[in-house]
Amino acid sequence: MSGHSSKPPVGALPDTTVESPFVPVALTWLAWSLFAVSVAVLLAKVGFGGAWEIPGLIAIDGLTVLMWVVVTFFSGIVHSYSRRYMAGSTHKTRFFVAVFGFTATVLALVAADHVALFGFLWMAMGLVMAELIGTIEGWKQAQAAKAVARKYFLASSVLLGVALTALWWTTGATTISGISAATDTLGGPAWLLAAGLLVLAAMIQSALIPFHKWLLSSMTAPTPASALMHAGFVNAGGILLVRFAPVITVDSTLMLGVVAVGAMSAGGGKLLKSVQTDIKGKLGCSTVGQMGFMIMQAGLGFFGAAITHLILHGFYKAYQFLSSGEQVEHTSPSETTEHTLGLGTNAVEFLVALLTGLGGGVVFTMLTGKGESVGSGLLLTFFVVFTTLHAARSAVHHTSLPTLARYGAVPLVFFPAIVVYAVVYEGVSDLLAVSTATTDLTLLHGAIAVSFVGIYVAIETGIHEHSQRLYVALLNATQPPSDTLLTSTEDYNEY
Structure with missing residues (x-):
């Protein structure tokens, strides 16, 4: 290949504690x-x-x-x-x-x-x-x-x-x-x-x-x-x-x-x-x-x-x-290869993820005070809900546990994670010398929130994969x- 002659392998890796x-x-x-x-x-x-x-x-x-x-x-x-x-x-x-x-x-x-x-x-x-x-x-x-x-x-x-x-x-x-x-x-x-x-x-x-x-x-x-x-x-x-x-x-x-x-x-x-x-x-x-x-x-x-x-x-x-080396899988493509999760595959899974996301937003608001009024803090809380929902949806879908255990474990894992995030956020904010500079919500902020929901739904349902023009543009x-x-x-x- 490429005109190169193959050389013998370099052998076993050296003991880094001795030969470095x-x-x-x-x-x-x-x-x-x-x-x-x-x-x-x-x-x-x-x-x-x-x-x-x-x-x-x-x-x-x-x-x-x-x-x-x-x-x-x-x-x-x-x-x-x-x-x-x-x-x-x-x-x-x-x-x-x-x-x-x-x-x-x-x-x-x-x-x-x-x-x-x-x-x-x-x-x-x-x-x-x-x-x-x-x-x-x-x-x-x-x-x-x-x-x-x-x-x-x-x-x-x-x-x-x-x-x-x-x-x-x-x-x-x-x-x-x-x-x-x-x-x-x-x-x-x-x-x-x-x-x-x-x-x-x-x-x-x-x-x-x-x-x-x-x-x-x-x-x-x-x-x-x-x-x-x-x-x-x-x-x-x-x-x-x-x-x-x-x-x-x-x-x-x-x-x-x-x-x-x-x-x-x-x-x-x-x-x-x-x-x-x-x-x-x-x-x-x-x-x-x-x-x-x-x-x-x-x-x-x-x-x-x-x-x-x-x-x-x-x-x-x-x-x-x-x-990353552990994540490599050698698989062959097929007509039945599933590329997306699909929102409609299991309504209960999505409901559990949705409730987990909303609950995470409530916990974040209670601990930080963000989202209690109509302002940029509300959009920040929205993204916490959105991110939690997406992560919980993926966890519910991929976790190999019995059904009831899987549905119960996701909130038990994600709520403490939100608590940790809120505590770290408050600690970092106190340590920084920069004060929060919140702004009023505008139509653009609302459009951004709507676009994120649209992108999420499109990817989860595979809508974006049905347009060859869009797929090629993204690729x-x-x-x-x-x-x-x-x-x-x-x-x-x-x-």
Whole structure:
């Protein structure tokens, strides 16, 4: 195949505790040490509070220490996993240096207060991630994917640089904290330019539609790098909007636009996922949708919910990528292959899921107070109900338990999960220095809610599969640039 001669297998994987090079071992221990230190710093911040900063350069607030804990935890997992995954690879040491370099860059980014330092670290973060995507130098598809990602990340950095320059020009402040303190001076064309470019930079980094192609072409990255990307890197868009929340919340119309672009990706990601056949492709489209939800929560003014979402999604997606090999099934297609669940297959299943979703919404409202009045909090509660219903529906349908036990177990599992989510949300909101900026509901908010119900019903009943035109359009939208597509395994066999 492809003119390559087959080489003998490399044999059994080495014992990583004995034969690992020094650099991977040292960086793995260092990553876990940083996690331990981050936990200690978080506890100290919660216990003692106060302002920790180097004036004009860095500022360590609640968001900083929270992200330090999350990032170092994921990094420690990826480092440990990679010692086995990359065993025998000629790129092992370079891969570990890049992973740790990415970790260090993100840790510095969330602490940066000076706008020039923040912009520089934002660009460095993207360039290091592009290197991880193109880890295997001799694989032309990986290098093509690296080039695609680098173009997107550099574009995001340029947009952010212009936005930061406009904010400096408007406020005269050279720090993020200074800009936040000068919100009363924001407004006019310069503010609108800066705010719009901040949103665009966040959309690119978080792979929202129509900027999702770099993420779908990044499957050439080693699986642990993909886990770090989907659990950490794409969250940068949400962190950017939280950092500059005082800029974004100046005008309710702009926030409505943020909700709209987030909703487009949240629903679009779900549709794109429905036509994917490979595991990592499905996970990539899922990330597009989940990042849409995160951005939408920021647009609703619930920045604590956005950070909570990115943390919980990070845990879920890291696990999904690192265990993706276990999900591969070798099956043959047939005329009777069932592609969708179908709402009408079992009315009792759907009723149990519906009641579980509504009950979850009630629990969330009781614990957080969101949804008690007509406002953006009501839409946030709606999405909690919607997400719980969808997850409960899938669990009821797929769980291999006796019927009565299955119906009874789903509420018993999901209600405590909602309690945990609400508690984490309240804790994160208290830790952040950003206040909630709720807005009134509009017709657009209602249209978004209706569209989500329509997309859910279409996918569950398989309506979208009956239109060849729609199916082809969705399939084309999931295709990365052609030069990043895998052709033959010999093209990336580094042994």
